[in-house]
Amino acid sequence: MSERIDGRKNDELRPIKIKLGVVKSADGSCYLEWGKNTVVATVHGPRPIFPKHLADAEKSVIDYRYRMAPFSVSDRKSPVPAKRDKEISLVSGNALESVILIEKFPNTVIDIDAMILSADAGTRVAALTAATLACADAGLPMRGLVSAVSAGRANGNHILDLTKEEEDIDDAVDTAIAVLMPQKEIVLLQMDGFIEKDEWKKIIGMGIAGAEKIYDLQKKALLEKYPVEGDINE
Amino acid sequence: MDKKIVIPGDLLSLEKKKLGQNTYLENDKIYSSVIGLVNENQEYVSVIALNGPYLPIVGDAILGIVKSEIVNGYFLDYNSPGEIYLPKSSLSKELKIGSVIFARIKNISESDSIELDNINILPRGYIFNTSPVKVPRLIGKNDSMLNLFKQYTESSIVIGKNGWVWFVSKKPQLLEKALSLVVNNSQKSNLTNTIKEYLEKNTK
Numbered sequence: 001m002s003e004r005i006d007g008r009k010n011d012e013l014r015p016i017k018i019k020l021g022v023v024k025s026a027d028g029s030c031y032l033e034w035g036k037n038t039v040v041a042t043v044h045g046p047r048p049i050f051p052k053h054l055a056d057a058e059k060s061v062i063d064y065r066y067r068m069a070p071f072s073v074s075d076r077k078s079p080v081p082a083k084r085d086k087e088i089s090l091v092s093g094n095a096l097e098s099v100i101l102i103e104k105f106p107n108t109v110i111d112i113d114a115m116i117l118s119a120d121a122g123t124r125v126a127a128l129t130a131a132t133l134a135c136a137d138a139g140l141p142m143r144g145l146v147s148a149v150s151a152g153r154a155n156g157n158h159i160l161d162l163t164k165e166e167e168d169i170d171d172a173v174d175t176a177i178a179v180l181m182p183q184k185e186i187v188l189l190q191m192d193g194f195i196e197k198d199e200w201k202k203i204i205g206m207g208i209a210g211a212e213k214i215y216d217l218q219k220k221a222l223l224e225k226y227p228v229e230g231d232i233n234e
Numbered sequence: 235m236d237k238k239i240v241i242p243g244d245l246l247s248l249e250k251k252k253l254g255q256n257t258y259l260e261n262d263k264i265y266s267s268v269i270g271l272v273n274e275n276q277e278y279v280s281v282i283a284l285n286g287p288y289l290p291i292v293g294d295a296i297l298g299i300v301k302s303e304i305v306n307g308y309f310l311d312y313n314s315p316g317e318i319y320l321p322k323s324s325l326s327k328e329l330k331i332g333s334v335i336f337a338r339i340k341n342i343s344e345s346d347s348i349e350l351d352n353i354n355i356l357p358r359g360y361i362f363n364t365s366p367v368k369v370p371r372l373i374g375k376n377d378s379m380l381n382l383f384k385q386y387t388e389s390s391i392v393i394g395k396n397g398w399v400w401f402v403s404k405k406p407q408l409l410e411k412a413l414s415l416v417v418n419n420s421q422k423s424n425l426t427n428t429i430k431e432y433l434e435k436n437t438k
Binding site: 027028045046047048101104105106107108136137138139140141142143144145180181182183219222223226227228 | 237239241242243244245256258260265267268269283284285286287289315316317346365367421422423
């Protein structure tokens, strides 16, 4: 068993730092550092939807926007949303739609923006992890939290939380898994690469175990924002 | 008082209880749907949210700001998705864009349009914008917090259930500071005494 490039164990995450309420003009926001990934996620709404024909009389519409900043990668990324951005926005939006109790806000839209400031593989899971915390920070009613993580294979090892170097290895398989915690329902599952069925099951198990670790960090960050004890602060 | 904070998805109760605000039922178990403080007794469980949007309820007294005018009425903003239509026939005086009114929700129709009564037009003042879940803390038990604000900052204050606070004051900066102190520390206990100390220190 060969060791990983950055010296982590196979089931170890990169260091994660979370801060809530960083964008004052938004209803809820979250800043997330995940290894070399940096994400800012904000939530605006629920608010009236325009144009009106997009409205749903029974539930709110989730408008999730995943965008990479032009300076987030070593080559400049065009700020025009690419097909990849649109696809990730769609699937992540659908994942959050199943978690937020949208039937409470008919005829409205909830705008969720996830901006990647710095990218190093696994940005869609980092964005989703940050976005769900921003939603919780905004006080939107939700069934739980979405904890997302990537798992896969590189150099024949099954590993959690791949970096860009590991993703570029020729036998690499990258799976993005988002789990609704604490119910442990999978709400997003995407895979890139070729793999056997047995290995696939192992990777999914690894991903869910990783999502539990993410959930603990999310929980800690949420409770940190509202300290029950101590002096009043401004 | 011991306060317990829960986050979305936390298990509240395995027993059958009445579902209060911000809870949901799944597989006969009760979970929290927001981040907030648990309020539980023998047959009832609810969660007091620490942040969140305003959802109108019949009987709420709310503040509204005139957003636009049409031939026979006005449209009001009220810190919530949507707007309220206020017909001119229900008013004794003409309003301008930006006028503030304080009124009670009389009825909410099936199509979510809101009818108001007991309409008061407020004079020129400041608006403090916060989340509707902070309103109980701003008023306090038996208006204790509200009276504290009025006494120390010599102001008249109107608090709408929708999270808007209208005030005219001789010390507007101090009042605004005190209001934001309450809002930012709403999860802590014994807040009234702390704010009283703060106001006493700053009015001398």
